[in-house]
Amino acid sequence: MAVTVTRSGFVALAGRPNVGKSTLVNAMVGQKVAIVSDKPQTTRRAIRGVVTVPDQFQLVLTDLPGVQRPRDELTTRMQRRVESEVGEADAALFVVNGDQGVGGAGDRFIVEALIAARVPVVIAVNKVDRLNQPRTVQALQVASELGLPDAEVFPVSARTGRGVAPLLDHLATLLPEGPFYFPPDEVSDQSEQVMLAELVREQVLLRTRQEVPHAVEVQIDEIEEREGLIAVRALLWVETESQKGILIGSRGRMIKSIGMAARKELERELGGHVHLDLSVRVRRSWRGDDALLDRLGIT
Structure with a gap:
C-alpha cells in the first residue's frame, strides 16, 4: 500500500504598507480571511490563511503588517511581530507593488531583513494587471536584482487572480514533509x-x-x-x-x-x-x- 506524502508549513508575507498582501492572501485562500482597504497599515495582527490541497500540501500564509519604522507601542509591536514571524517561517513571500515601482528604500530595507532571517524567499510582483508588457518586464527585472539571487520572481494580480496558481504551486515545493496543521476545511486561525x-x-x-x-x-x-x-x-x-x-x-x-x-x-x-x-x-x-x-x- 502506497504511503501518501504530504507537505505542510508556514509562509510569511513581507512587504511595504499597501502593496496588496491581504488581497493576495485572500486570493490564494480562495475566500476572504483578511480585511482590505486602500489605507496603509490596514493589517495590525499576524493573520493566518490556510490553503489545503488534500493529500498534497497545506500552506499556512501569515499576512503581516507592512514593514515600517515604529512610531509608538502599536507599531513597535507590529514590527516585532513581522520580524518574529519571518524568522520562524519555512519560507517568506516578498510582495512588491509593480504599479508604484520596485526597488525603493523600503523594498531594500525589507531585503536586508529577509537576508538576515535566512529563509527561502519568493518574490511576487503584484498589480501587474495595471501594467503593460514593457512595464511588467521592467518590474520583473528590477525585482530579480533586489539582492535575493536565489528568489524566484512571479508576476501576479491579487485582484484578478492572475498568476496566483503557479505561485502557490512553487511555494508548496518549499515546504517540509509533514502532516497538516489544520483540518482540511479550515481557512484561518482567527478567533x-x-x-x-x-x-x-x-x-x-x-x-x-x-x-x-x-x-x-x-x-x-x-x-x-x-x-x-x-x-x-x-x-x-x-x-x-x-x-x-x-x-x-x-x-x-x-x-x-x-x-x-x-x-x-x-x-x-x-x-x-x-x-x-x-x-x-x-x-x-x-x-x-x-x-x-x-x-x-x-x-
Missing part, C-alpha cells in the same frame, strides 16, 4: 471575535480619512445568540473627542452607515441575521497603552 472586529474596522477604513483610520480599533464586547438572531456588541476605540465626533457623524449618519455595511458583512460571515450595536469610546493614546493592546490581541 470569531477577532474576525468580526476586523470586519467592522474594515467599514470604518472605507469611510474615513486622514488620521481617523489609524486611530480606530474595534473590540467585540459580546456575541449572544437569541431566537433567530445573533446580537453583536462592538466598541470602537478612538483617541480624541473630535475623532469620536467624526465616527458618529452629523445626526449619527456616519455610525449608522458603518453599522449597516458591517452588519451585512457579519451576516455573511456568521450565516444568520445579526443585530449590531456599535458604541464609540475615547481613550487617549490607546496606541501606547500596553494593557489595551493586550486585550485587543495585538501582541
